[in-house]
Amino acid sequence: MNAALFPDLVVNGETVPHAVIASEAQNHDAPKGKPGIAWRKAADAVAIRTLLLQEARRRDLQPVPAEVGPGRFETDEEALIRGLLETALDVAPPSEEALHAEWARDPSRFRSPPLWEVSHILCACDPRDEAQRKAAEARATELADRACANPRDFAKLARENSDCGSKSSGGALGQLGPGDTVPEFEAVLRTLTEGEITKTPVLTRHGWHIIRIDAVADGAELPFETVRPKLAEAMEKAAWAREARSFVCQLVASATITGADLRTI
Incomplete structure (x- = not known):
C-alpha cells in the first residue's frame, strides 16, 4: 500500500482500518486511473462518521435501530449517529412570518403540475437493436413528414400506422402529467405548444414517437x-442540515485528525 497515496486515517488517536475506507471509496466517483481521489473523498466521509460515533459514545448513547423499510433496520452505527443528531440538534419549526416571507419572495416558484392532452404515433422497436432502430426511425420520419404536412390527418395516420x-x-393518450410517461417523452411535451407536432x-x-399536443393546461400559481x-417541511429540513453541518464543524475544530482534509466542509 502506497503510504503517500493512501495514508493512515487517525481520528483523535483512533486509527481507522484501511478496509473501512476502501469499502466507502466504492461510493465516491473519481477519474479513471486516479484511485487516490476516491480514497480521499472516502477518508473525509469516514473521518466525519468516526467523529460522530466518538461523540455518541462519549455521551454514552445506546443504539436503537429504527426500521427504514419492510424488514430493514438501521445498523448500530447509523442508529448511534441518528440518536446523536437528534440529541445535539435543536431545530425550531419556521415561524409563520418566515414561511410567508419565503413564499412571497417569488410565488411563481410554487405552481400546480401542468397537464398535457396528447396524441402520438408509435413506430415500435428495440432501441438496442441497430437494424430495428434504423428501420423504425425511417418509417417514423416518413410519418412525421406526412403528419406535419397534413395535421388534420394525424388521427387517420395513427389508426393506420401506430404500433400503440x-x-x-386515433393515437389519443388522454391527459398526462409529470411522471406519467417516460422521461424522454415528457421532456418533449414540455417544449411543445398547443397543436404542435x-x-x-x-x-x-418503446420506439420512435410522433407526438402532438392537443391541449395544454399550464400549472397555476398556488396560494x-x-x-x-x-x-x-422544506425549510425545516434546510435548517436541520445547516445545524448538522455546524455541529460537525465544531467536532472537527476540536479534533486531531491525520489522513483526511476537512478544512473545506
Whole structure:
C-alpha cells in the first residue's frame, strides 16, 4: 500500500482500518486511473462518521435501530449517529412570518403540475437493436413528414400506422402529467405548444414517437395556504442540515485528525 497515496486515517488517536475506507471509496466517483481521489473523498466521509460515533459514545448513547423499510433496520452505527443528531440538534419549526416571507419572495416558484392532452404515433422497436432502430426511425420520419404536412390527418395516420393500442382512438393518450410517461417523452411535451407536432421522431425505450399536443393546461400559481405544509417541511429540513453541518464543524475544530482534509466542509 502506497503510504503517500493512501495514508493512515487517525481520528483523535483512533486509527481507522484501511478496509473501512476502501469499502466507502466504492461510493465516491473519481477519474479513471486516479484511485487516490476516491480514497480521499472516502477518508473525509469516514473521518466525519468516526467523529460522530466518538461523540455518541462519549455521551454514552445506546443504539436503537429504527426500521427504514419492510424488514430493514438501521445498523448500530447509523442508529448511534441518528440518536446523536437528534440529541445535539435543536431545530425550531419556521415561524409563520418566515414561511410567508419565503413564499412571497417569488410565488411563481410554487405552481400546480401542468397537464398535457396528447396524441402520438408509435413506430415500435428495440432501441438496442441497430437494424430495428434504423428501420423504425425511417418509417417514423416518413410519418412525421406526412403528419406535419397534413395535421388534420394525424388521427387517420395513427389508426393506420401506430404500433400503440391508442391507435383505436386515433393515437389519443388522454391527459398526462409529470411522471406519467417516460422521461424522454415528457421532456418533449414540455417544449411543445398547443397543436404542435414533433417534426422529428422522438426515441424512447418503446420506439420512435410522433407526438402532438392537443391541449395544454399550464400549472397555476398556488396560494400560500396550499403551499405552506410542504414549504414548512422544506425549510425545516434546510435548517436541520445547516445545524448538522455546524455541529460537525465544531467536532472537527476540536479534533486531531491525520489522513483526511476537512478544512473545506
